Amino acid sequence: MNILLKSVKLIHGKSKEFHLKKRDILIKNGIIEKIGTDIDAPSKAKIIDHKNLHVSLGWIDTGASFGEPGYEERETITNGLDTAARSGFTDVILNPNSFPLPDSSSDIVFLKNAGKGHLTNIHPLGNLTVNGDGETLAELYDMKNAGAVGFYDFKHAVSNPNLLKIALQYAQNFNGMVLSFPMDTHIAGKGNVNEGTVSTKLGLKGIPAMAEELQVSRDLFILEYTGGKLHIPTISTADSVKLIAAAKKKGLQVTCSVAVHNLFQTDEVLEGFESNYKVLPPLRTSKDCKELIKAVKNGTIDFVTADHTPLNIELKKVEFENADYGTIGLESSFGALNQLFTLEETIDILTRGRELFGIEIPEFKEGAKATLTLFDPDPEYTFTEAHIASNSKNSLFLGHTLKGTVLGTIANDQIHINI
Template identity: 40%
Template sequence: MNLLVKSIKIADPKSEFNSKTCDIRIEKGSITAIAEHLTANKNEQVFEAAGSILSPGFMDLNCMIGDPGFETKEDLKTGTAAAKAGGFTAVAVQPSTKPVIHSKSEVEYLLNKAKGNLVDIYPLGAISQNLEGKELAEMYDMKTAGAVAFSEGNKTLTDDGFMSRALQYALGFDGLLITFPENKAISTKAHVNESENTILLGMKGIPALAEEMQISRDLFLAQYHGAPVHISNISTAGAVTMIKKAKKDGIKVTCDVAAHQLIFTDDLLSGFDSNYKVKPPLRSKADVKALLAGLKDGTIDAISTQHRPHEIEFKDVEFEIAAYGIIALQTALPLLLQAGLSPELIVQKMALNPRKLLKLETPVIKVGSKANFVVYNPEQKWQYTSQNNYSKSANSPLLNKELTGKVQLVYNNSQYQSYE
């Protein structure tokens, strides 16, 4: 169906219409006209968007969808439904499934199953067989089949020699490794940030040192091999400082931060709500301030959701035995707006840079281009409830709360979905 979006402010630094308020016509999946005043054609759906913003569709670098094997947590249908409602037209899915995405057959399975969806699915292949950190997975074969990068999910490659060999191997075919920054020997079996607050709560903490030691290891290896590495979900002020220096030194490093790390702090743990149990753990206000500064100065390249769905029996238990993670696809945008991020910064960190990191084509809001965009109202308030939660899981501390910043429309692959 053809579509006319009226009176929309465009946020796309690659577009000649950036920061301008225009009407946009979409016909047969492509943008055919952009002007200040367009008259609606016959058989054209009109979407009034005064006060809203249109940007290229968001892309998530770090999303867990349980297909195959963990469909009781999330499947492709519910995962992409939640992604659409959050403004995402593309998601990179983690290999932590059953079976693990560690060969071309699993990559092909995901791509075939996701065909025809509004949301583009990009598989991340495992670095090691079965995520065990012992034998290299079939990374080259997975890349030729369609894997966009390689990850161990929320697992850390503890063997320095294995990580070194993986970087060297991936460099041979321009592969990108995505690492999770946690030194397990330092973090041990702790569950929260190490701080005065968590000590008072009687919980053993994970120090910032655990994250920063692992980042240091990966930076040394990346420098030694001249290989790129992407560090996902950094959470400490020290991590920002280290990566900023590494970039100045010419090391090929990029990184992202989870949206919830820009708002939530370990002060929220006083109620022992397991929905705040994430890894890396919620840190201090000083860390949040440093992360926001790192986003603004370009040290942090992208923002991810770290969407981790879980059945109720994994979260509605004592804090210490609860699973890590929250569902986050639908709530990333409101958190970024709450953190004070501008539309320009949001489009850079949520739409453009994620695709650039994975060497994917970046949508541009211009005449003649394929239509791939999100429309959202940054001031619209809405209630996040079980009725409008599209995920199969419900492990979010934001459920039944009023949020500000509402996705109203997403368009991609000649399909659109509105949320009025």
């Protein structure tokens, strides 16, 4: 396939030659053949010429759920990857959130095979423990060899500290990444939302910030003892940021992420009891949001994830306390981040993460494989169901103003165009 991108502005802070410059880009058979000005289109080339067309290296999301196998009514792998491509993502790290859970090498092989042939690459996480029960380590080494990029009991804390210790020690033998969800379940109890003024006013059971911070503190203490690589997904409090910053100063191999909605919204939106705002970790306070945004900018928080969690309507259109946790987020990630950060910061956030998980990093140069995202950063719009490509529609961003639209993606000698 031949593609000619006309007069595109490149956003790529690591390229002194091309950053913020307008160029034509000729792509032949999935390879960037030429970068220049006023390139003539070869015969039968697909020409993309759009006002205010911007391009960056392809985006990656470090934590999305689909559903297949077992929960295909929520989302299939095919539609999930198509949604990711439409949303600008050329790589997605897949959370272990299916039935059965992926806790063996054969499960990882199934997921890798199901993702073949798509524009967006799938990189599965395997479960840390068998059946996600938190009791027995799963086949970590075999799953790593099958293509797992890390090990995580999705949204379940490793309550047994000795199990986390053993996992970190064992995974060092093959450079494995261990993920630990930051919540002490004994402190969290039956809480549904952030514990504070809003939860008291609404009569909802709260999850105190301490539930997260105790777990983070414990995990970092264990990491300091064992060594190894620990990733703490979706932190949500200001003091978690401080704990992780201090650990990094000590030289510990710890990274962390935050969900985009924990940057975008606070618990004040809960007053309408809208179940789409029920997420885990819960929406916190404006103080937490400010500190989390600051930590993304200074690099203490390594990644921002959509934390994309499709849920069918029966799990959301119920009383708030009975609703499941989760929101979809792939379709709204760019528009939300672009409201909170500068364009250059937004693109840096969306392209971070591959090196940590051992994923090939794309390049922008002649002769490199074309792995690109096309977008217009300027339009502001109200996010509605018309913008949702997921099978499930449980979006926390419905009705909110976002900025910037994805125009297309190019990867694996395929192109997806939204214009």
